[in-house]
Amino acid sequence: MSLPVSSLLRPLPLHSSSRTRFHGSLSTSSTAVLLAALLCGLVLSGCKKKDAAGNSNEIVIGEFAALTGATASFGQSAHNGVRMAIDEANANGGVLGKKLRLVTEDDQSKAGEAATVVRRMISRERPVAIIGEVASSRSLEAAPICQQNKIPMISPASTNPKVTKTGDYIFRVCFIDPFQGAVLAKFMLQRGWTKAAILTDVKQDYAVGLTDFFQDYFTKNGGTIVSEQSYSSGDKDFKAQLTSIRGTNPQAILVAGYYNEAGLIASQARELEIKVPLLGGDGWDSPSLVEVAGEAMEGNFFSNHFSSEDKSPAVQNFLAKYKAKYLLDPDAMGALAYDAAMLLLDAIKRAGTTESAALRDAIASTTGFPAVTGNITLDASRNASKAAVILQIQDGKFRFVETVAP
Amino acid sequence: MKPNIAHIALAAGLVASFALNAIAPQLDDYAVNILVLAGINIILAVSLNLVNGHTGQFSLGHAGFMAAGAYTSSIITLSLSPVLSTAPAWQGHVAFFGALLVGGVFAALCGFLVGVPSLRLRGDYLAIVTLGFGEIIRVVIQNTEALGGARGLEGIPPYTNLLWTFGIATVAIYVVASLVNSTYGRGFIAVRDDEIAAEAMGINTTKYKVTAFVVGAFFAGLAGGLYAHFISYIAPEGFNFLKSVDVVVMVILGGMGSTPGVAAAAVLLTLMNELLRDFEQYRMIVFALLLIVLMIIRPQGLLGNFQRRKRKPAQP
Numbered sequence: 099m100s101l102p103v104s105s106l107l108r109p110l111p112l113h114s115s116s117r118t119r120f121h122g123s124l125s126t127s128s129t130a131v132l133l134a135a136l137l138c139g140l141v142l143s144g145c146k147k148k149d150a151a152g153n154s155n156e157i158v159i160g161e162f163a164a165l166t167g168a169t170a171s172f173g174q175s176a177h178n179g180v181r182m183a184i185d186e187a188n189a190n191g192g193v194l195g196k197k198l199r200l201v202t203e204d205d206q207s208k209a210g211e212a213a214t215v216v217r218r219m220i221s222r223e224r225p226v227a228i229i230g231e232v233a234s235s236r237s238l239e240a241a242p243i244c245q246q247n248k249i250p251m252i253s254p255a256s257t258n259p260k261v262t263k264t265g266d267y268i269f270r271v272c273f274i275d276p277f278q279g280a281v282l283a284k285f286m287l288q289r290g291w292t293k294a295a296i297l298t299d300v301k302q303d304y305a306v307g308l309t310d311f312f313q314d315y316f317t318k319n320g321g322t323i324v325s326e327q328s329y330s331s332g333d334k335d336f337k338a339q340l341t342s343i344r345g346t347n348p349q350a351i352l353v354a355g356y357y358n359e360a361g362l363i364a365s366q367a368r369e370l371e372i373k374v375p376l377l378g379g380d381g382w383d384s385p386s387l388v389e390v391a392g393e394a395m396e397g398n399f400f401s402n403h404f405s406s407e408d409k410s411p412a413v414q415n416f417l418a419k420y421k422a423k424y425l426l427d428p429d430a431m432g433a434l435a436y437d438a439a440m441l442l443l444d445a446i447k448r449a450g451t452t453e454s455a456a457l458r459d460a461i462a463s464t465t466g467f468p469a470v471t472g473n474i475t476l477d478a479s480r481n482a483s484k485a486a487v488i489l490q491i492q493d494g495k496f497r498f499v500e501t502v503a504p
Numbered sequence: 505m506k507p508n509i510a511h512i513a514l515a516a517g518l519v520a521s522f523a524l525n526a527i528a529p530q531l532d533d534y535a536v537n538i539l540v541l542a543g544i545n546i547i548l549a550v551s552l553n554l555v556n557g558h559t560g561q562f563s564l565g566h567a568g569f570m571a572a573g574a575y576t577s578s579i580i581t582l583s584l585s586p587v588l589s590t591a592p593a594w595q596g597h598v599a600f601f602g603a604l605l606v607g608g609v610f611a612a613l614c615g616f617l618v619g620v621p622s623l624r625l626r627g628d629y630l631a632i633v634t635l636g637f638g639e640i641i642r643v644v645i646q647n648t649e650a651l652g653g654a655r656g657l658e659g660i661p662p663y664t665n666l667l668w669t670f671g672i673a674t675v676a677i678y679v680v681a682s683l684v685n686s687t688y689g690r691g692f693i694a695v696r697d698d699e700i701a702a703e704a705m706g707i708n709t710t711k712y713k714v715t716a717f718v719v720g721a722f723f724a725g726l727a728g729g730l731y732a733h734f735i736s737y738i739a740p741e742g743f744n745f746l747k748s749v750d751v752v753v754m755v756i757l758g759g760m761g762s763t764p765g766v767a768a769a770a771v772l773l774t775l776m777n778e779l780l781r782d783f784e785q786y787r788m789i790v791f792a793l794l795l796i797v798l799m800i801i802r803p804q805g806l807l808g809n810f811q812r813r814k815r816k817p818a819q820p
Binding site for chain 1: 532533534535537538541643646647653654655656658659662731734735736737738739740741742743778781785787788
């Protein structure tokens with residue numbers, strides 16, 4: 099019984115019909131090729147190479163930032179800082195007798211977008227210089243493009259050392275991870291905390307870098323790391339890692355990561371009765387840090403680019419202007435982005451031109467520029483060498499503790 | 505062999521890639537950027553369509569295969585770069601092609617490894633396994649110091665140009681279209697339309713599913729290699745679950761199982777993303793609305809051919 103049925107079911111008749119379908123549907127695939135070519139043509143007709151800088155009465159400054167997406171808080175602050183600097187300069191009559199025009203592009207905190215928006219900005223607007231980005235991963239995408247087009251790029255807050263190694267047109271106004279890691283290690287050792295535990299966000303390039311350089315300095319100068327734990331951004335439960343850290347009795351815990359998780363980690367650490375202080379880097383700098391953790395955050399430390407408690411006129415001036423303009427307290431990203439823009443405008447004035455090589459040299463020769471985040475001198479590898487501050491959380495406020503010089 | 509329309513289309517596509525590459529110096533960087541991204545998206549969408557559309561297996565791990573190819577080829581070109589930086593340009597491109605192929609083969613191997621055990625699962629279960637696999641690749645890279653970890657790999661030589669991108673896109677379209685429309689390839693569609701019936705007809709459904717998976721992963725690996733050598737910087741975060749979803753959207757919008765449809769959708773979505781930039785923060789809202797409207801008007805996708813699955817009412 100089974101034999102004849104199976105022979106009946108054998109898929110014999112398919113052959114002839116499949117041949118005809120082969121032709122039919124491949125002609126549709128060639129229409130697809132045509133369609134694609136047509137679409138491409140449409141785009142291209144709109145994007146022919148333009149001649150550089152159309153309007154000679156203005157200077158175009160480019161900016162790319164994460165205005166939306168995962169790190170939008172940093173991107174928005176940075177954008178506010180840059181906009182404030184440009185508006186101020188325009189109110190004072192512009193630079194070199196010309197008005198400034200700020201062109202901002204949003205990279206959505208997404209990989210691949212930074213490269214696209216920077217190319218778009220360069221092709222369409224020919225900015226004399228570009229300011230961006232806070233996140234090192236996105237600065238690394240944009241840097242080769244700026245270098246290739248010989249457009250100076252100033253990153254406000256990318257602390258990964260690799261960013262400025264891309265080439266001689268890439269600068270930054272912040273300190274770099276090795277320095278920040280060393281600052282935290284130095285601070286701990288000064289207080290006599292020689293047994294430290296580390297909790298790192300392995301998903302963030304910034305956090306991994308900070309941990310590496312911290313560990314390096316700390317162990318070379320007599321400290322011991324008693325426990326190394328990790329987590330990933332987006333995690334909500336850190337009790338397993340914290341319990342394991344508690345068992346090793348550290349005197350302090352380095353939490354390398356951003357503010358969202360740091361808040362949760364602090365409250366869970368207090369629940370587990372871990373009494374030693376937690377320390378973090380500039381990624382902690384956000385009002386949300388205390389909102390999430392509340393009381394649990396009290397007494398913890400983090401390193402930062404500037405302190406709003408600094409009594410110097412530069413800082414107090416900036417705070418007053420920022421509050422008046424945006425009705426918000428600025429964070430370090432806002433201050434750094436403001437500094438990046440101010441440094442650029444100063445360099446344009448000193449160069450007396452917006453020609454790219456002259457502008458690059460003017461930026462590179464910046465020495466002792468009085469910025470909100472400390473006096474900026476750019477070193478031979480185009481990094482800012484300046485001091486870091488250590489802040490402590492007291493009564494929900496970030497209190498200035500001390501300045502650590504490079 | 506007698507030339508047929510498939511070979512003509514292949515030749516035309518390759519000639520068009522050459523022509524496009526030749527006029528590239530006339531275009532601004534932004535236009536080239538959009539074209540390259542569109543080409544990479546075509547490769548991703550067409551290759552995923554072989555799995556999701558033609559074979560009917562819902563895979564959510566395409567970004568994982570892309571990452572495998574991107575990292576493999578980047579490691580190769582980075583380790584060769586001291587030699588190649590002084591060599592003539594054509595040698596660099598030959599090495600790049602070799603690196604791309606190795607990346608593709610490695611991605612295909614990953615596809616095979618995940619395919620063999622998991623393709624015994626169906627529907628939602630398979631989707632979850634492939635999703636998990638994509639995440640595993642990403643997390644492994646994130647924790648491997650030699651691959652740059654979370655900090656990523658930078659300084660990858662920018663070999664990708666319009667010729668490579670559209671040449672490989674043409675080959676991807678040709679291979680997938682020919683495979684599906686061949687006598688052998690009817691099996692993919694049989695598996696999609698009714699897996700039990702196909703099995704009863706003597707079709708080795710697992711073999712077909714694994715084949716689709718391996719071929720899809722191979723081209724995803726090539727796309728990853730092209731992407732890495734275009735942006736010059738890759739980090740594991742760029743190959744997360746959302747990247748896989750982007751590709752799935754292209755396949756669904758284009759019409760599951762329609763190669764021309766998904767290629768058109770890949771181009772359309774790339775362009776839409778750029779054209780909507782002027783809407784700034786409202787962009788994603790407009791983007792989502794357009795997708796919803798499109799899916800209401802054409803639930804089968806732009807060029808979907810699902811209507812042939814509708815049975816005509818039986819004649820008395």
